[in-house]
Structure formats: structure tokens, C-alpha cells
Amino acid sequence: MGKPIEFTFIGNARKLIKETGDIKEGFEDVKDSLKDLGKEGDNTGDDIAKGLDQGADKAGRSIDDLEDEFREMERKGKAAADDTGDAIGKKIKAGTEKAEEGLDEFKSEANSTAKESAASFDGSAESIVDSFQEIAANAFAGFGPAGAAAGLALALGLGAAITAGQAAADAINEAKERSGELAQEIVEAGGDIAQVDIASKLREWGVAIKDNREFWELWQDSAYSNMDKAAEKAEATGTDFKTMFRALSGYDAGATDRVLESVGEQIGDLEEKIRDARAAGNVFAGIQDEDGMALDSLRGIRRELTGVKDERGDAAKAAELLQEATEEETAAAEANAAAEQAASDATAARNSAISALQSGLDAAVGAYGEFTNAESGATDPGKYIAAMQARIDATSGFAGNVSRLADEFGLSQAETQAILDQGVDFGPMLQSIMDSGLAPEFVAQIQRAVGGGQELLDGTPLGATVDVTAEVTPAESALSILSTKPRDSKVKAKAETDAADAQLKSTADKPRTARITAVADTFLASFTLGLLTSVPRTARVTAVASTGDADAALDRLASRRRTTTIVARVVDREGKAVN
Amino acid sequence: MVIDVRDSPELRAVILSLKLADSEVRKTMTAAARSVLREAWQSELRQRTLTRLENRVIVDSARARVSSQSFTLTAASSRRKLSGGLVPADDWASVELGAKWFRRTYTVTSRKGNPYKVTKLANRQFRPRRSKGYVAFPAAGKTGQRMVALYVSAIARRLHEISEGK
Secondary structure, three states, rough: OOOOOOOEEOHHHHHHHHHOOOOHHHHHHHHHHHHHHHHHHHHHHOHHHHHOOOHHHHHHHHHHHHHHHHHHHHHHHHHHHHOOOHHHHHHHHHHHHHHOOOHHHHHHHHHHHHHHHHHHHHHHHOOOOHHHHHHHHHHHHHHHHHHHHHHHHHHHOOOOOOOOOEEEHHOOHHHHHHHHHHHHHHHOOOOHHHHHOHHHHHHHHHHHHEEEOOOOOOOOOOOOHHHHHHHHHHHOOOOOOHHHHHHOOOHHHHHHHHHHHHHHHHHHHHHHHHHHHOOOOOOOOOOHHHHHHHHHHHHHHHHHHHEEEEEEEHHHHHHHHHHHHHHHHHHHHHHHHHHHHHHHHHHHHHHHHHHHHHHHHHHHHHHHHEEEOOOOOOOOHHHHHHHHHHHHHHHHHHHHHHHHHHHHHHHHHHHHHHHHHHOHHHHHHHHHHHHHHOHHHHHHHHHHHHHHHHHHHHOOOOOOOOOOOOOOOOOOOOOOOOOOOOOOOOOOOOOOOOOHHHHHHHHHOOEEEEEEEEEEHHOOOOHHHHHEEEEOOOEEEEEEEHHHHHHHHHOOOOOOOOOOOOOOOOEEEOOEOOO | OOHHHOOHHHHHHHHHHHHHHHHHHHHHHHHHHHHHHHHHHHHHHHHHOHHHHHHHHHHHEEEEEEEEEEEEEEEEEEEEEOEEEEEOOOHHHHHHHHOEEEEEEEEEEEOOOOOOEEEEEEEEOOOOOOOOOOEEEEEEEEHHHHHHHHHHHHHHHHHHHOOOOO
């Protein structure tokens, strides 16, 4: 076994993936190069561009468009983020409402697919900023199709933070990230912050490395953790370590407030002291001296604590938003599922109605045996075809009557189906019921019969023999009995030429042409249930059998009986062949 | 000679995007690259052929395989016999690389029974032997860079289509 010719031009992809720790970050670093590629193709007009048939050109342009769109989205997102949390909520809401207004367009398949794709990325791509996927996916809906596409792009790692929710979780901002985490936990704890496992959070935060010791930082002995920071600040402010630790961690709002207050007081005291010193003539008081440095340090701590406090507020707001968004998403998903269920029910009901009606017609088509004379074996195509026509008319009338009945009395699907299940043979009875004005009574009986089994059981004392004859077919019924279902049949005519043989024998010297003409219903060729209510069509089928050859053969072998098979070419009214 | 994907930002972007994408999306990305590459590769090969034999053996079964980490261009990959019984994947060598022509004289007997000699030029249907090849090898050598570029742009293009919601 030889090997085919094979060429591989690029390699080491596995190594690349192994060496790239964070795939998403790695991609972000180089993604612009794909854009440059398109541009190069444009400028130099080299083989690449030619080979792509302006594909590169298009790609380059679409990237530019994309960038513009991202920028726009980012702008919108930032504008929203600059407002208060309430305003963000309003904007998400307003956006969603706006999207609902353009529902027709919004419903278009392309968009919903894009949206679905965007949503389906939530689980798989770790790249999306953790706890805000759902807010993001939801907020995209507010921006319409472009937003949904942007969501997908984001899921692929192409985009920057786009929406309000996304902005709140801006990964670059560590504080925000932390507030996002906290928000997630608050939501998971059912909105009750008391249930969040603060103890383990505190432990985690305490040992988190705040500042790595770098090789040039000779003055720093080792890595600097949050715990070290808290110890230092506690000493500077005269607060006890535990309180300062909790205050800085942001998990204890009370501690933050207390320390902020005490620090505020200390700052006030120091400022007063410095003012007094200056008033006393020491113009350099508070500048590079002990008090001044202490004041700076305290102000720094106050800034930090204020930041922690804000962050805490952000977390609460974000939690609220997250909760809201999740609820909306769930409601939308439920509505979707219900709509899908309804659609599939309708389809099942329609199919059920069609098959009920069609089985009668199929029986008529298959009943050709009844039109063969048992003794002579002679067939009667005329009667057969006429019988089929009669059947179609009956079915049409029956279907029409059933749907009229259903409309008039508002029959349920199960009830309509129960009548349809009786089949076409029930047609004449139904017709006479309707003609005689007994329809209301009939409908009442049907309704009692269909839903009646359980009722009768309920009303029967225990121990009694229950004798129920009820039609409780649980089948779904017709929403629409009209459907277009083209069907094809094969028409193959076979003519017995025994009789012709005999005649030919007597006039064997005369060459002759026999003409056989038959009329067949076109429903065999193309039949739709939708045509049931309209006039059935007919087409002329002409079969020409040349018996010249048969003559000659008969001359030679006059004693042998023979059968000639004539295959008819059947054409419809337009002259198209039917097979 | 293989290009290390780590040396090119474009290739890095392509490989990482394939790694990053959801599997359904990745399928459409590799499919896009495959169709572009196959078309280009076959047309490159066809420009270099002279005979029907070369087309049948080398070009007709030329394909592009695209994985999420690399792509491979193949030629003469069919394992099905041609009408004369030649299996392209096994016996492409003479077609691609040529074969040494030689004269061979042998004795045959005529219908009347007289022996006579026939001299034929064997391997006349192949081009003269050349180890650098005639069709697939030069095509790969000359257009390798372009193929890599096509691969990158096909993926990039698909990526933008995806981002536009297509």
C-alpha cells in the first residue's frame, strides 16, 4: 500500500497552545493581525487578494465595520455605566421594550440564531467575564440584531466590554471584578448577604498577594499580602487589626463605616493641629513633618476605605441587576418552550387529520380489485375511476362538514378528531344529521362521549359495575385540515390482446392501428388535500398501440396465444409526462 | 520545511481562534478553509498537467484536509483503481516524477506464423525522470506560501462573518 502525496505547511500548533496559558488573552494580542492581512491584500494587490476574489477586501472592510460597531457599543455601554445603577436597569428595560416593538424583525431567524449562539457560549467560553454573562446576553437583546452579533463576537473573544452589565464587570478593574464575584454570591444566597460565607472570603482575601516582590525592589523583603496591609494600616490609625482587616476586605460594611469615621476624626484632629501650629507662626507646619506625613497616610487610608465602600455598593446594585436579568431570561425561555410545544401540537394535529381523511382515499385507490369481473376477468376502469371520484367527493364533503361543525360549535381538537376518526363512511350520516338540524344534539353527545369516561366513573358508586362505551381517543385534532401534500402514482395500463388476436387472425393481411383512449383522474398524478374543496381536474390519457408487429408475428405463429403489454405514456393537461 | 505557527501573529491568531471557538462554530471555520484550499490547490495542480493521465492520477483526487491545528494538501490520494487498474495512491510516482525511457526489442510471431522483431519505446507515456517532480511537488513548492495565506484569510473571513451573525 503506497501513500498518497501529502504536504503540510504549518506546524507546532500544539506547542503554541501549550505555551499560551490564557488562550483568550493570547488571541486578543494577535487578533489585529488578521485585520492587517485584509489590508495588505488590498494595497499590494498580490496573489492572496486575487486568489480570494476580493474576499480579503471584503474581510478587511467587514473588520472595519465591526470595529466601528464595537466602538459604538462600547460608547453606549460606558454612557450607561456612568449613570447610577437604577439608570442602568432602566436602560436595559427600555432597550428590551424597544426590541419588542420591532418584534417582527426581531423574530427573524437570523437574529434569534445569533442570539442563541451568543447565549450558548455562556457555559463554554471561560473568556466571558465570569458572573455577568446573563446580563450581557440579555442586554444584547435590547440592541437588536447587531447587539446579538456583538454578543457572539464577544463570546469569541473579539470584543471589549460592551454593555452596562459588562462594563460593571470590567475585568481590567480588579475592584469591579471583586464586586462582581460578591454580586454573584449574593444572588446565589438568595439576596441575603448574611448567608454569604464571609469567613472563607475573608481568609481568601487576607492571604491574597497584594504586591509581588520584584527583583528590583530591594527594599521589599517579601511579597505583600492584604493581611500585611491591614496590619500596617491598623498601626497607622490606632485601630485594632481585626476591625481594620474586616473594614478593608469590604465584607463587613459596619467595620468599614466605623473605621472611616474614626479615621475621619483623626484627620480632622490633625488638620486642626496643623492649622493651630501655622497660626502660631510655624508656616512649615504640616509640610514634610511628622504630622504632615501622618495626615497623608490617613488620607490615603480614607481614600482606600471609601473605595471599598463604593465597591460594596456596586456589588449590591450588580446583584440586583443580575437577579433581574436572570429572571427575564428564564421567563423568555419558558415562553419560548410553550410556543414550541404549541407549534408541535398543531403539526401533530394536522397530520392526524390528514391521515384520517387520506386513509379513505387510499382505500378507494386500492379498491381496483372490486372492478374486475370475477368470471371473465375483464376490468372496468371506467367504474373504478368513477368510484374514486365519488370517494373524493364524499371525503371533501365530510371534511367540509366536520370543519363547519367545528367552527359552529367550537369543538375541541379531541372532539373534532373523534368525528374524523369515524371515517368517510360516516359522511352520509353526518350530512343527514346536519340537514335534519340535529347537529346541536349530536355535538352535545360527542362532547359527552369524548370527555365522558372519567365523568361517568366519578359519578358511579364504588363496587358498581361500570359499563361505559365512550369514544375517548386522546388524539389531537385539526387546526387546519388544509395541507399541500403532493403525491405521485404510477399508471401502467395492461391490455389483454386475446380478443384482438382473434380479429387479427381473420384479417391478418390488413395492417392496422388500434387506438385506446382512457380518461384518468389527475389526482393520481398530483393531488393535494387543499384541492378537496375545489373541482377535481381531469386529464386526457391517450395510449397508442401499434399492432403492426403483432400482425406479422401472428402470421408466422398463428397458433400461439400471446399477450401484449402496452405501457401507456400518461400526460397531464400541460402535456408533462406523469410517472 | 514547515512554518512554525508561533513565528507568525496571523497563524497564531488563527490557531488560537480555532481553539477558542465552540465546536459547532469551529466546524464551519474549518469547512470554509477546506473549500477555499481545495479549489485553489486543484486549480494550481491543473495548470501544471499536460496529459489526461496526470489529471486522473494526481489532480482528480487532490483534496485539502483541515484540522483545528493544521492543514494538509493531498494529491493522488484515491485508493480506487482507474479503468486500467492503476491505483493512484500506490502508483503516482512515475506520473509525478517521470520515468526513464528505454527501448526494448522483442520477438513476436505474425498471424501467418513468421517471427519478426518489434522495438518499442517504453515509458513513453511518462515525462522524463526528474526528482523534483512535475505537478504536485512544484505546485506545493511554488504556492505553499499562498496556500498558508489562503488558509489564514479563509478562517479570518469566516470569523468576521460569524461576528456579523451569519
